[in-house]
Amino acid sequence: MSQKFKIKYDEIQNIVVGEVPNYPKYATQILNLANQNAQGTRPKIVGQMSDLIQEFDGQTVEQWIEWYEERYPDARKNAADRVEDMIKKLKESIDKIDREMIDTWVKDLVLYKTFIGLRFQEAILRKVADIKGTTYRLAGKDDESKGIDGYVGFMPVSIKPTTYRSKSSLAEDIKVEIIYYEKKKDGITVYFDF
Known part of the structure; x- marks a missing residue:
């Protein structure tokens, strides 16, 4: 008998990493939009993640963080700076939106x-x-x-x-x-x- 099931990403994150950040409603949609416009997590900023995860030979998320940050020490800050700048621009634009x-x-x-x-x-x-x-x-x-x-x-x-x-x-x-x-x-x- 064949079976089918679904595991939600939050559940995978909870199983693999052990913590799921709690964001206010709509925050992740806004952050995703800002990141998309700012291109904060593009490979030129944070590295080609699909390749990097293949190079990584550790097992735990802690090992992954240490391994990654040795190779890309400024990547998270650079990505966050770009997203933060775009959030400011989005806020300015939102303030101009009227009926x-x-x-x-x-x-x-x-x-x-x-x-x-x-x-x-x-x-x-x-x-x-x-x-x-x-x-x-x-x-x-x-x-x-x-x-x-x-x-x-x-x-x-x-x-x-x-x-x-x-x-x-x-x-x-x-x-x-x-x-x-x-x-x-x-x-x-x-x-x-x-």
């Missing part, structure tokens, strides 16, 4: 970014048409049922994420040219071969 800014942010997220996220296909079609020196148009409902998202000139095309290529088990059989895209942090990278 008007919140309303603007909600409008931008719910209305504009949703619209843009759902309509980015038109931007892709327009850019591909510009490159090809032709026109474009979005597909109608009848075309969409055939897997067509739009036209570049008179050519029907489908627009799919790059991950679509790796999904060989898809039942969909698209018989038109496919434009692939990949969402990046700063925009969309588009690939096509026609």
Whole structure:
């Protein structure tokens, strides 16, 4: 009989280290955000931890701390300094947030970014048409049922994420040219071969 279970990270920490710090509500979320922005625990600051733990030949957390701090004596302080500086910047920014800014942010997220996220296909079609020196148009409902998202000139095309290529088990059989895209942090990278 097969069994399945889950061990929470706090429980692992309690078993392995013996202590679990108690933080106020939301504190770790704020600290994680500050660290993410400050990049305080990046390898260039604290070392490549996945490699270091493999080099470590001790057994206890006390041995690990001693071993690590001999090699990176200033790493924790440098990381904490970066996070502390970012916390100060976040506090300054939080003090500037008022209801008007919140309303603007909600409008931008719910209305504009949703619209843009759902309509980015038109931007892709327009850019591909510009490159090809032709026109474009979005597909109608009848075309969409055939897997067509739009036209570049008179050519029907489908627009799919790059991950679509790796999904060989898809039942969909698209018989038109496919434009692939990949969402990046700063925009969309588009690939096509026609």
